[in-house]
Amino acid sequence: MSSSSSMANEKTSSRTKVRLGALAGVVGFLAFVEFTSGVLQGYYTPMLTDIARHLGIHDADVNWLEGTQLMLSALVVPAFAKLGDMYGHKRMLLWSTALTAIASLALPFTDSFAVFLVAWALQGFYVVWLPLEVAIIWSRTHGKEGSSLLTARAAGILVAMLEAGAIIGALLGGQLIDMLPLWIVLLVPALLVVACYFVIQFGVQESKQQSGGKLDLVGLSLISIALIAFTGGLSLLRLNGAADPLAWSVTALGVLLVIPFALYELRHHDPLIDVRMFRSPALAPVFLTAGLFGVSVLGAQAPLSTFARTDPETYGYGLGTSGFATSLIIGLYLVGMISGALLFPKFSRWLSPRITLICAAALVGIGYLLFLPFHDSYLQVITNMFIAGIGSGALVAALPAAAASAAPATQTGVATGLTNSVKTVGGAIASAIFGIALMHGVTEAVAGGAAASEGTAGSLSGYITVWTVCGVTALAAAVLLFFVPKQSFTDQAPLTAGLSSGAGA
Numbered sequence: 001m002s003s004s005s006s007m008a009n010e011k012t013s014s015r016t017k018v019r020l021g022a023l024a025g026v027v028g029f030l031a032f033v034e035f036t037s038g039v040l041q042g043y044y045t046p047m048l049t050d051i052a053r054h055l056g057i058h059d060a061d062v063n064w065l066e067g068t069q070l071m072l073s074a075l076v077v078p079a080f081a082k083l084g085d086m087y088g089h090k091r092m093l094l095w096s097t098a099l100t101a102i103a104s105l106a107l108p109f110t111d112s113f114a115v116f117l118v119a120w121a122l123q124g125f126y127v128v129w130l131p132l133e134v135a136i137i138w139s140r141t142h143g144k145e146g147s148s149l150l151t152a153r154a155a156g157i158l159v160a161m162l163e164a165g166a167i168i169g170a171l172l173g174g175q176l177i178d179m180l181p182l183w184i185v186l187l188v189p190a191l192l193v194v195a196c197y198f199v200i201q202f203g204v205q206e207s208k209q210q211s212g213g214k215l216d217l218v219g220l221s222l223i224s225i226a227l228i229a230f231t232g233g234l235s236l237l238r239l240n241g242a243a244d245p246l247a248w249s250v251t252a253l254g255v256l257l258v259i260p261f262a263l264y265e266l267r268h269h270d271p272l273i274d275v276r277m278f279r280s281p282a283l284a285p286v287f288l289t290a291g292l293f294g295v296s297v298l299g300a301q302a303p304l305s306t307f308a309r310t311d312p313e314t315y316g317y318g319l320g321t322s323g324f325a326t327s328l329i330i331g332l333y334l335v336g337m338i339s340g341a342l343l344f345p346k347f348s349r350w351l352s353p354r355i356t357l358i359c360a361a362a363l364v365g366i367g368y369l370l371f372l373p374f375h376d377s378y379l380q381v382i383t384n385m386f387i388a389g390i391g392s393g394a395l396v397a398a399l400p401a402a403a404a405s406a407a408p409a410t411q412t413g414v415a416t417g418l419t420n421s422v423k424t425v426g427g428a429i430a431s432a433i434f435g436i437a438l439m440h441g442v443t444e445a446v447a448g449g450a451a452a453s454e455g456t457a458g459s460l461s462g463y464i465t466v467w468t469v470c471g472v473t474a475l476a477a478a479v480l481l482f483f484v485p486k487q488s489f490t491d492q493a494p495l496t497a498g499l500s501s502g503a504g505a
Contacts, residue, residue: 027158028203030158031158032196032199033093036126036193036196037162039166040126040169041165042170043189044189046170055112056111065120070298071231074227074421074428075227076096076125077418077420077421078273078417081418082215082216082272089206089207089413090132092128093133094200094201097126100122101190102122107119107190109183130162131400134151134155135412149348151404152345152398155397156342156397157342159341167335172188216268216271219261219265222261223261225257226261227425231428233247236250238435277411277414283406285484286406287418289481290420293399295426295429295474297395298426299466303466306438316460317463319378334389336387341396357394359391361395361475364392364474365472367391368384391474403418
């Protein structure tokens with residue numbers, strides 16, 4: 001008995017090693033793509049002031065770059081994710097990389113703010129890379145023993161490379177902008193994206209499951225209008241404040257427009273987004289977690305940076321750090337994310353993916369809530385950020401993999417893409433809330449007689465609001481995950497009853 005059991009274990013281990021070896025090549029190529037994605041996310045940050053001077057705009061207008069790219073990302077992910085399921089995830093990965101490359105190549109050669117803004121927005125097509133990559137990996141492992149853990153492990157490697165790219169990109173961008181003309185500096189990431197196209201073309205095989213069919217253009221139009229109205233309303237709230245009735249009206253319109261979209265999708269035989277996934281006991285908490293997680297991972301980084309730069313002698317709070325010391329805080333946060341992404345598969349194997357997700361969300365909540373009593377020293381801030389970073393890295397890697405394992409085989413791209421889209425919406429909502437809170441803080445500071453200081457975002461009460469919202473939403477995500485069925489995100493049958501890629505309601 002023991003001998004046969006040992007032989008069976010050896011065979012299982014051997015099969016697992018073979019699969020890991022077979023995945024090593026594609027994961028390596030996709031890791032280069034995610035490294036480039038990280039470079040794009042970190043490279044431009046140190047030179048935003050230089051870009052503003054080059055374009056002849058005020059520093060505050062740089063926010064339009066972030067806003068337009070965020071809006072585009074919310075629009076393109078559902079379409080490209082669905083097209084990936086229909087016609088091939090590699091094909092859509094190539095198309096999105098080509099569009100990102102063209103936009104990146106346009107940036108160095110224009111001094112027009114309008115042209116730069118359009119190119120910057122189109123560069124945001126890179127947001128679809130990670131969901132499509134996870135779908136490719138899931139396609140390679142689906143139906144085999146250990147597929148969920150292998151997908152999670154591969155996703156962890158991809159996220160680790162993404163964060164490493166963000167760190168190296170920020171450091172490289174900061175160095176080059178002091179040494180070279182701006183157009184040459186802007187050309188570097190563009191060439192890296194071009195290289196990605198050829199890496200994908202010659203190094204990645206197409207996913208096996210392709211549903212075919214026609215793209216649901218009506219559904220795409222409805223959800224696009226809803227997202228444009230919603231994100232546009234949030235932008236107006238940031239610009240005009242919470243007292244602007246027009247901003248609230250446009251935001252509410254965006255929410256209401258989701259209703260006709262959902263009703264149409266329920267009747268469609270091959271919908272852009274099968275809204276039944278939001279009723280799945282395994283998938284619904286994952287999507288809600290992604291939205292709540294987006295609050296901190298996308299909405300809190302700029303306020304944390306400005307808090308660190310705030311002079312405590314002038315305002316009574318902040319760290320008064322230099323630009324380099326502030327970049328170290330962000331760097332350590334990203335190191336925490338790398339650690340969390342790489343540790344997630346190991347803890348999933350020991351505890352279960354569901355329990356590990358709960359712990360990761362709890363770490364994010366604890367990290368941000370620790371800011372409430374502990375924010376007076378550099379050591380306290382980096383400790384809080386590192387704790388939050390570990391949980392954040394695990395969630396960034398785990399959520400697409402969890403969605404892929406719980407979704408029907410023909411909708412893995414849509415499911416992984418939805419985690420990104422919902423996360424983006426959560427970040428957009430948080431950005432508006434935090435902007436209003438910190439603007440209120442500025443009013444308080446000025447009323448209290450504090451001297452105005454460029455780069456200061458608001459009073460301590462505004463930052464406390466940021467930390468509280470980030471902490472509470474992360475803990476709420478941890479609680480939601482307790483309601484996920486215990487065997488979710490494992491190799492057992494996913495709980496997707498009532499979902500289909502075809503028949504409507």
